[in-house]
Amino acid sequence: MADEHRSAKMAAGMSTAAAIAAALAWLNSGKVEAGTWEFTLPEEFVHLITAIAASSDSIDENLLQVIEEITKLALNVQGFPANTTGIRSFTRVCAVANQAYQGDDMEVPEGMSLLVKAYPLNAALSLIRVASSISEATNINSSWPLLPSETVAYQVQNANQIYVSGTVAGIMAVFSCEKVA
Secondary structure, eight states: OHHHHHHHHHHHHHHHHHHHHHHHHHHHTTSSOTTSSOOSSOHHHHHHHHHHHHTGGGHHHHHHHHHHHHHHSOOOOOOOOOOOSOEEEEEEEEOSTTOOEEOOSOBOOTTOOEEEEEOTTSOTTOOEEEESSHHHHTOTTSSEEEOTTOEEEEOOSBGGGOEEEESSTTEEEEEEEEOOO
């Protein structure tokens, strides 16, 4: 959580520094005279930028120092997850109507989703209810309903965190995700 806040603060600071640098470069370009342009920005901000631009003797040096410090920061950017070596699937039969069944112990790779699908040949108008607990899986108000062939995806760590129940005895839910290498 602290890393998220640090990254957000760093991004905001970098954006602000980039905006100030762009404004300073524009003012130093000689195409605009300070104080003769109109902005919708607060007047105090315009005066601040004008004052900074007026003392631009050391701005290039200061900007280089800022850039050097920014490049020293270690940015933790997570890209797309790597491809895995295959997939794994299992079927959960809801043998008794309105009874919750837990998913198997199947690890879901970081950054991947677990798919839960109501089996295509389930009885017409039957529902598979998907939830994160036994009580929620049997409650129409706290579960995700799936008609035959419908799918829902969750980014959970393990398939055993998901419970399913069926409105008709004998219908099935299929769980699938990439294999953990």
